[in-house]
Amino acid sequence: MKRIYVNEEWCLGCHLCEYECMYANSGLDQMFKLKGRLNQFIPRIKVEGEDGNAIHFAVNCRHCTNAICVKSCIAGALSKDEGGVVRIDKNKCVGCYTCVLVCPFGAIMPAPDGKAAQKCALCTDNGFGEPNCVKNCPNNAIVYEER
Amino acid sequence: MKYVIIGNSIAATACIEGIRSVDKKGEITVISAENYPVYGRPLISYCLLGRVKRENMNYRPADFYDKNGVKVLYSRRAEKIDAANKKVVLDGGEEISYDKLLVSTGSRPFVPPMQGLESVENKYSFMTMDDMLALEKALSPDKDVLVIGAGLIGLKCVEGILDRVKSVTVVDLADRIMPSVLDKEGGEMVQKGLEKKGVRFILSDSAEKFEKNVAYLKNSKQKMPFDILVVAVGVRANTELVKDAGGEVNRGIVVDKGMHTSLADVYAAGDCAEGFDSSIGSNRVLALLPNAYFQGNIAGVNMAGGIALHLDAIPMNAIGFFDTHVLTAGVYEGEVLSDITSDHYKKLFIKDGCLVGFILINDFLRAGIYTSLIRAKTPLSEVDFNLLSEEPQLLAFSKDVRKQKLAREV
Numbered sequence: 001m002k003r004i005y006v007n008e009e010w011c012l013g014c015h016l017c018e019y020e021c022m023y024a025n026s027g028l029d030q031m032f033k034l035k036g037r038l039n040q041f042i043p044r045i046k047v048e049g050e051d052g053n054a055i056h057f058a059v060n061c062r063h064c065t066n067a068i069c070v071k072s073c074i075a076g077a078l079s080k081d082e083g084g085v086v087r088i089d090k091n092k093c094v095g096c097y098t099c100v101l102v103c104p105f106g107a108i109m110p111a112p113d114g115k116a117a118q119k120c121a122l123c124t125d126n127g128f129g130e131p132n133c134v135k136n137c138p139n140n141a142i143v144y145e146e147r
Numbered sequence: 148m149k150y151v152i153i154g155n156s157i158a159a160t161a162c163i164e165g166i167r168s169v170d171k172k173g174e175i176t177v178i179s180a181e182n183y184p185v186y187g188r189p190l191i192s193y194c195l196l197g198r199v200k201r202e203n204m205n206y207r208p209a210d211f212y213d214k215n216g217v218k219v220l221y222s223r224r225a226e227k228i229d230a231a232n233k234k235v236v237l238d239g240g241e242e243i244s245y246d247k248l249l250v251s252t253g254s255r256p257f258v259p260p261m262q263g264l265e266s267v268e269n270k271y272s273f274m275t276m277d278d279m280l281a282l283e284k285a286l287s288p289d290k291d292v293l294v295i296g297a298g299l300i301g302l303k304c305v306e307g308i309l310d311r312v313k314s315v316t317v318v319d320l321a322d323r324i325m326p327s328v329l330d331k332e333g334g335e336m337v338q339k340g341l342e343k344k345g346v347r348f349i350l351s352d353s354a355e356k357f358e359k360n361v362a363y364l365k366n367s368k369q370k371m372p373f374d375i376l377v378v379a380v381g382v383r384a385n386t387e388l389v390k391d392a393g394g395e396v397n398r399g400i401v402v403d404k405g406m407h408t409s410l411a412d413v414y415a416a417g418d419c420a421e422g423f424d425s426s427i428g429s430n431r432v433l434a435l436l437p438n439a440y441f442q443g444n445i446a447g448v449n450m451a452g453g454i455a456l457h458l459d460a461i462p463m464n465a466i467g468f469f470d471t472h473v474l475t476a477g478v479y480e481g482e483v484l485s486d487i488t489s490d491h492y493k494k495l496f497i498k499d500g501c502l503v504g505f506i507l508i509n510d511f512l513r514a515g516i517y518t519s520l521i522r523a524k525t526p527l528s529e530v531d532f533n534l535l536s537e538e539p540q541l542l543a544f545s546k547d548v549r550k551q552k553l554a555r556e557v
Contacts, residue, residue, distance in 0.1 A: 006553035008546075046513075048542045057549070059541060062557045071161070071444065072437035072463075075187045075199065076206035091203045094193040097511065098437060098465040101474045105552065106513025106539055114470065115198065147556055 001084035004122070004131055004144050006057045011047070011141035013056030017133035018043035021060075024123055024132035042112050044120040045133050058133065058142050060120040061086055061107040069099040069108060069119075077117075087121050148173035150450060151235055151243055153225045153388065154251035155179030156188060157436055158417030158443030160206060162249045163215050165447020165455070173451065175217045176243060178235065182222045183276055184212065189436060191279035195286075195307030204276075225252075228392040230410045247412050247450035250400060251443060252385035254418040254434055258378050262356035269360070270376040273304040285375050286311045293362055293373035295354060297324040299466060301379030305346055306468050316347040316371065318354060318364065328464050328475055333506050336492050340471040384419045384432055397421050399432040404456040406446035414450055416442035426461040426478045426503065426521070433462055459522040465511075474511040477504030477521045484536050486510075495536060500526050502535075513539040 022041040023031040034041065049056035063086050070078045070086060077092035078099060088099075088108075093116040099108040100117060111118040122144075123131045134144040150166055152159045155177050163175060185206040193199045212219055220237070227236040228250075234242045256272040264270070271282045282304075290312045294301045297319035305315050317324075323334040324341075338348060355365035362371045384399040395401040395409035399421030406414045406422065416422075417439035421430045441457055448455040463476045481498025492508035495517070502520045516539035520530070527535075534543040541549055551557075 003556065005555070006549075008549065008553070048540055053542075055542060055546075057541075057553065059553065062552075064557050071440045074189045074436045075193075075204075076185075089203075092199065094190060094198045096189070096193075096465050096467060097472060097474060098463075099515075100511060101463055101465040101476065101514050102437065102518055103513075103515035104519035105541065106516045108515075109512060147554075 001063070002122075002144055002146050003063055004060060004120075004134055004142050005147060006059070007141050007143065008055060008057035009141075010139040011049075011056040011058060012139060013047055013049050013051065013053070014138070015047050017045050017058050017137055017142060018047055020132045020136045021045045021120070024128045025118075025126050027126075040112055042109060042118065044107075044109070044118060046106070046109075056141075058137075059105055059107055060133070062105055063122070068102045068104070072098050072102045074098055085121055085124060086119065087125065088117060088119055090116055093117055148451070149244060149246045150175045150249070151245035151247075152177045152249045152251060153235065154249075154253055154417070154419075155181060155185055155219065156251065156253055156417065157185070157206065157439040158251035158253075158420075158446070159249065160185045160211075161440040161443030162251065162414075162416065162447035162450070163217055165444040165449075165453075166451045167215050167447075169448055169451035169453040172216075175215070177212075177217055177219045178223050178225050178237065178243075179219050179221050180224050181275060181277070184209075184219070186276060187436070188274065189303070191273065191276060192303035192307035194279060195283060195304075195311070225388060228388050228410075228413065230392045230394070230413060233412065245412070248414065249443070249446050249450065250389055250408070250413060250415040250419060251417045251439075251446075252388060252419045254382040254384050256378065257381040257383045259380055261354050263359075264357055266359050267357050267376050269374060270378060273300055273377055273379055274382070282308070282375070282377065289313055290374040291372070292316070292375045292377065293318065293354075293371060294377045294379060295319070296377075296379035296381070297321065297348065297350070298327065298379060298381065299325060299464070300382075301377065302341070302468060303466070304377055304379060305341065309344060309346060312375070314345070314347065316349060316373070318349045318352055318362075320351065320353045322351045324348070324350070325466075325473075328466070329473065330479055330494070330506060332487070333473070333492055333494070333508055336508055337468060337471055337473060341468055344469055382418070382434060384421070384434075386419060389413065389415065397430070401430060402442075404458060405449045405454075406442055406457070407449070414446040416446045422457060423460060424462070425459050425524075433460060435463060437463060461518075461521055463518060472509055472511055474507045474514045475505065476514075476518045477502075479504050479506065497527065500528060502527065516540065 021043040045060040390396040400415040418434040445455040484495040486493040491510040496504035531543040
């Protein structure tokens with residue numbers, strides 16, 4: 001399956017992917033409308049490395065072949081679909097954060113309401129179709145491809 | 148190949164998925180004492196809390212059994228395993244033969260002898276859907292509830308019912324709450340949070356006797372009237388079937404790393420099993436939902452002729468009470484790194500050059516990076532532990548390791 005892969009050599013740590021992720025999952029029709037409302041959204045991608053650091057890279061769900069989050073979910077809210085995408089069913093998630101406890105990449109985080117977890121589904125769950133973070137990365141520091 | 152699974156909870160489901168990853172055709176029969184398709188047992192408190200609807204509690208989609216060619220015998224109990232003839236005897240005497248058998252019978256509430264308990268009206272356990280539905284019927288805003296037991300089950304029950312009754316009092320013989328999960332300081336922080344919500348705790352005490360719905364406490368000599376009693380003192384593994392069949396049983400059914408019991412072609416997984424815990428280097432019951440899945444899945448693969456071993460089991464808990472979230476893993480031994488404020492709590496435990504455990508309260512983002520270090524027993528000399536101790540991050544790994552994690556399929 002196509003996944004998001006990281007080229008950390010090319011990541012400036014600009015955090016644009018985080019904003020593009022928030023926008024893609026916000027339901028808003030224009031990105032600038034996030035202004036003043038950033039506290040209502042949490043990106044599903046995380047840029048590591050503080051400003052000034054020599055190393056930066058962006059981490060989101062790896063859609064692991066043998067996903068430990070799916071095996072550990074107490075609600076059956078996490079599943080792997082036929083295409084290999086690890087998905088979370090908001091109606092089933094109770095926000096216990098067992099997935100946060102087990103994800104070795106730190107790629108699952110609480111949703112903004114604090115009552116459920118959220119994660120990247122490669123923008124297949126928000127109408128964008130293809131990962132918006134990758135599409136808008138100016139340096140190809142994240143790519144979406146088969147490897 | 149004929150597979151029979153006794154029990155129909157998480158380990159059973161994982162076993163079905165494990166079998167089907169290897170054998171698409173073999174006949175699978177599940178003996179389910181409960182009259183429900185598999186549901187997440189820990190969800191019962193969230194259902195009372197209103198966090199999840201009853202219809203969303205199913206652990207797998209409605210077509211799960213059909214899709215996997217599984218026959219489920221609902222409301223049936225296995226009475227006996229005839230290991231010599233490879234048969235399971237059901238209630239009513241019917242026999243089912245097996246080539247490979249999984250025992251995933253779970254655990255049951257332990258109710259210590261308490262004088263007069265039989266005279267109590269409206270007393271409940273809190274482990275199953277039926278327990279939850281029965282308790283829910285008794286709840287109303289004018290009821291005083293007494294919960295015996297300040298462990299995970301008792302306190303999750305408290306969270307579920309607190310806003311639906313007049314008062315909740317928790318009594319426990321231990322001097323702190325959740326002693327199996329939290330250290331003393333961590334327990335105090337969680338206890339304070341619950342007290343702020345209105346829960347009353349009476350610790351280091353026990354109910355000496357009951358006279359109908361009045362409890363007499365042993366140490367504080369209090370006389371406590373109540374309307375509803377929840378007994379959540381602890382659980383006992385359901386080991387009898389294997390024990391009576393001559394299999395090795397300790398506190399749980401003894402299994403090796405492939406989930407084989409001492410009986411040929413009989414496997415065990417989940418809360419009934421005592422498997423290898425890598426955090427202590429020996430067997431013990433780890434009655435935790437993720438562990439039930441891991442074990443059941445490994446059992447299924449092995450039953451179907453594949454090869455799988457459980458080498459990295461550790462205790463792990465993610466448990467929340469209202470807005471307080473507790474994530475823990477491993478053992479609490481060795482050197483301690485603490486970062487504690489009035490509303491955050493973080494302890495990392497380091498021993499023999501490895502991270503061996505942690506307790507995180509309200510400071511748990513990306514905790515799985517810590518958990519993975521414990522499970523893999525990664526030497527801390529291979530990572531930048533100064534960075535890691537600040538917060539879990541992949542930056543702490545070497546560039547090569549990061550490449551393996553982020554630049555290829557995992």
